Amino acid sequence: MLGTVRTGEPFTVTITFKDNPNDPDRWQFTVRSVTCGKPLDGAVMAHAAEAVGSPTPTPTPEAGKQFCVVAIDALNAGKSEAVWNADNTVSLNVGDTRYTQSQQDSAYASDYAQYFSSKGQPGPTFGLNPGSRGPAHGIFQIPTGQQPTSIWVTSGTAITTIDGVEPGYLVLLK
Numbered sequence: 180m181l182g183t184v185r186t187g188e189p190f191t192v193t194i195t196f197k198d199n200p201n202d203p204d205r206w207q208f209t210v211r212s213v214t215c216g217k218p219l220d221g222a223v224m225a226h227a228a229e230a231v232g233s234p235t236p237t238p239t240p241e242a243g244k245q246f247c248v249v250a251i252d253a254l255n256a257g258k259s260e261a262v263w264n265a266d267n268t269v270s271l272n273v274g275d276t277r278y279t280q281s282q283q284d285s286a287y288a289s290d291y292a293q294y295f296s297s298k299g300q301p302g303p304t305f306g307l308n309p310g311s312r313g314p315a316h317g318i319f320q321i322p323t324g325q326q327p328t329s330i331w332v333t334s335g336t337a338i339t340t341i342d343g344v345e346p347g348y349l350v351l352l353k
Contacts, residue, residue: 181334183349186210190348191256192334194263205257206303208315210350213271213327215247219287219318226297227290238287240320247271247327248291249317255307263303264288265317267337272329273321279338284318291316327352 184190187209195203219238240246249271255261266285270277280288292304295314302313321327329352331338335345 181346181348183351185351186212188350189254190332190350192332192348194334194336202259203257204261204263205255206261206263207254207256208332208348209252210330210332211250211252213247213249213330213352215321215327216245216323217248219246219248220291220294223291223294226294243323244320245323245325247319247321249319249330251315251317252312253303253307253315254312255303255309257309260306260308261303262306264292264315268333268335269317270331270338271317271319271321271327272331273325273327277331277338278319278321280318281320284320287318288316291318 181192182190189207189209191205191207193203193205224237249265249269253263265288266280270279272278289304292302295302296305300314301307302315304315307313330350331347332350333345333347338345
């Protein structure tokens with residue numbers, strides 16, 4: 180573990196790629212909020228529907244689950260343009276149970292990225308240059324009635340690799 184922080188406290192991770200260890204991505208993240216039990220943002224979903232030219236029904240979580248939206252501020256603290264998103268790199272935890280984005284949840288997170296980019300707030304999903312900052316979102320589904328207790332943000336390209344759980348930061352929510 181690289182460290183423990185609370186919501187609203189910035190932390191920095193260096194993501195070294197095995198194919199380019201001399202130019203690692205470096206990000207400063209601040210988890211701004213976690214909102215559970217509410218529908219996904221209607222403006223975001225309307226923008227996504229407009230982009231494909233057809234009405235999209237309001238997304239519903241899997242039976243017995245609720246959506247949780249994690250809002251993160253991301254600053255590219257590296258030396259070159261970099262791309263980052265919550266796919267396989269962030270988990271929302273309820274006690275010792277780890278939830279990651281499903282493929283559909285990842286698509287919803289992409290809808291958030293496209294919406295904010297269209298509003299002049301590009302985020303790391305599509306790439307940010309050094310010194311640039313933007314919003315990132317993770318969409319997770321946890322059991323209805325449960326409250327998340329923490330978030331894990333890995334410094335790797337996946338939470339778990341052949342070597343085990345990658346180092347990262349634990350963001351405490353309570």
